[in-house]
Amino acid sequence: MLERMTKDPQALPLARLAALIADETRAACLLALLDGRAWTAGELARHAGVAASTLSEHLDKLVAGGLLTQERQGRHRYVRLADARVAHLVEDLAAQVAPEQDAARRPRNLRESSAGSAMARGRTCYDHFAGRLGIALTDALTSRRLLRQDTGFALTDAGLAWFEAAGIPLDRRGRRPLARACLDWTERRPHLAGVAGAALCRHALDAGWCVRIGSERAVKVTAAGERVWAELLGVDTEALR
Template sequence: MTTKDPRAAGLASLAALVADETRAACLLALLDGRAWTAGELARHAGVAASTLSEHLGKLVAGGLLAEARQGRHRYVRLADARVAGLVEDLAAHMPPAAARRPVRTLRESSAGAAMARGRTCYDHLAGRLGIAVTDALTLRGLLRQDTGFALTDAGVEWFAAAGIPLDVPSRRPLARACLDWTERRPHLAGAAGAALCRHALDAGWCVRVGSARAVKVTPSGERELSALLGIPSSALR
């Protein structure tokens, strides 16, 4: 006779929370790191506000979302970086055919290309941009990937020299691998990834494109990333 793992029921409940297309659409939208109103998410998911409210209640109760009320509006966001990592990892494990939904308009095609080129994954850089930065850090001995992601001593010094403060000590790991769902390779997440992304946006190295998660590198960002990490401009466009 075998004894069922006591975690099985909890894992099944968690999987059930994500295994709904409307809830999945909300989780993916919230990977931009912002707080969304229930109305915004309802329009994004293409469902009625009353239907969306029920879904949000389940996600909040399940610990995947955090909510706050301001006046008449209900705002929700991903509960923390661990939830963001879970959603991105699940998206990266989708079969390639499932990840490529039919493109109906030129606008959708352009938005998809922009997301693949560069985007934020909750609070760090992803897409080809995130991979280019991760590869450059690794090539220069600033980041190790052989035994999991870890900043080297030279890497910590590089962040300090570049004027990018690291949140140390932090409850989050300093460096963590996050599997990129478009590139199918890991990019830098964790406290270091968040600090680099925050600095890139604050310093104007990158700007957000529209209201989506997509970002693009500015001319000044190309110069800085080339000077600091030797990334050619062609890899940033």
């Protein structure tokens, strides 16, 4: 019997990619790495709740599949997402989880509930803001006509001038889009990604407008940040506390 072969050359690579992600341990690693930082294999093993040897096998597959990059420093193995495209893929897939499935996953304890609430208020999605914080900033930029959403995300001329006036440089040398819509998996709406989203997040963290909290991707707006966001964009920070 002849083996059936598809005529679509993308079918096999797509199937391999789907199989690579379709494992709970590997999915947990990819989600954790959405914070944009490098993690050691030991940290990821503890996060995923598996033995170090088991986690190492999963990391080998993710690196070989091009989803992660790795480097070694002494006896430590550090891994991170390969690039922004991988981050967007993971976030987009997470956003496809049905709302009723989200509701079915009840927090097991107060700590887990608090962590989930913090992530929903504000978090990093690879290198840009997500959660209610990300949506609030995106809405503020849009309402002030600094960002357009009618034909896909795009900064207006006024938006480019706003970033320059705010002292937030935009690196436009690469092929990455200046502005990109990224579907938020908790808010079910798009937030700002791309060069502009990354620059805004990096500047806010460096300036102390936001700080990371806990071991997850959660961030919170500082008192200084509340003043700055209100002055620069008129953002109502009550919803971000």
